[in-house]
Amino acid sequence: MNIEENIRKFQQRLAGTHCKLVAVSKTQPTDALQQAYDAGQRIFGENKAQEMAQKAAVLPQDIEWHMLGHLQTNKVKSIAPFVHTIQSVDSLRLLEEINKQAEKNNRTINGLLQIYIAQEETKFGLSIIEARELLESPTFPTLHNVKITGVMGIATNTDSEGQLQREFKFLKNTFTSFKETYFSNSPEFKEISMGMSSDFELAIAEGSTMIRVGSSIFGARNYLV
DSSP states (O other): OOHHHHHHHHHHHHTTSSOEEEEEOTTOOHHHHHHHHHTTOOEEEESOHHHHHHHHHHSOTTOEEEEOSOOOGGGHHHHTTTOOEEEEEOOHHHHHHHHHHHHHTTOOEEEEEEBOOSSOTTOOOBOHHHHHHHHTSSSGGGOTTEEEEEEEOOOOSOSOHHHHHHHHHHHHHHHHHHHHHHOTTOTTOOEEEOOOTTTHHHHHHTTOSEEEESHHHHOSOOTTO
């Protein structure tokens, strides 16, 4: 699979839109990431903190690293010195730890609230009620080293375009509601991360500002890495 060619196809598809490409590089070797980088890709998403830290140590320093997978609080420390955005914020406890580790590194780390939108129990994410409780907690305004810049959702693994469309629309409506209620004076709250290799066109149509694409760039995952 020609990684450079695939990157260029996505660059052309997203030209003129407000949507960015996150190259999902989990389990891929560093030379594959380097090929994507050489083709102009700068945003990469990983699912495991240790793997991200190992890759960040040897790849170009201007890469914008996004954590996509469920993140345990004890793993935050290893990526806090360099991670740009943690897309999988699913608890106030995790948010507090991100803030703590960011402060230690004299940084501000971006975060997306992961909202549960799928009809699958294996998916992580906050319910709308839980997300509102987090945003309305007395602790949230005190977290000065983490910045919530939007929402993220993982849709159901289904061939039903109607269901996917409903889930993406739900996340967009959630973003709009949170923007109006909690972030009306925060221009940085602007991201809606939704859509992957199989459904990104639907996600873009429903307002996605970030699509997370792995197999359509790198091919099948290499689970031996």
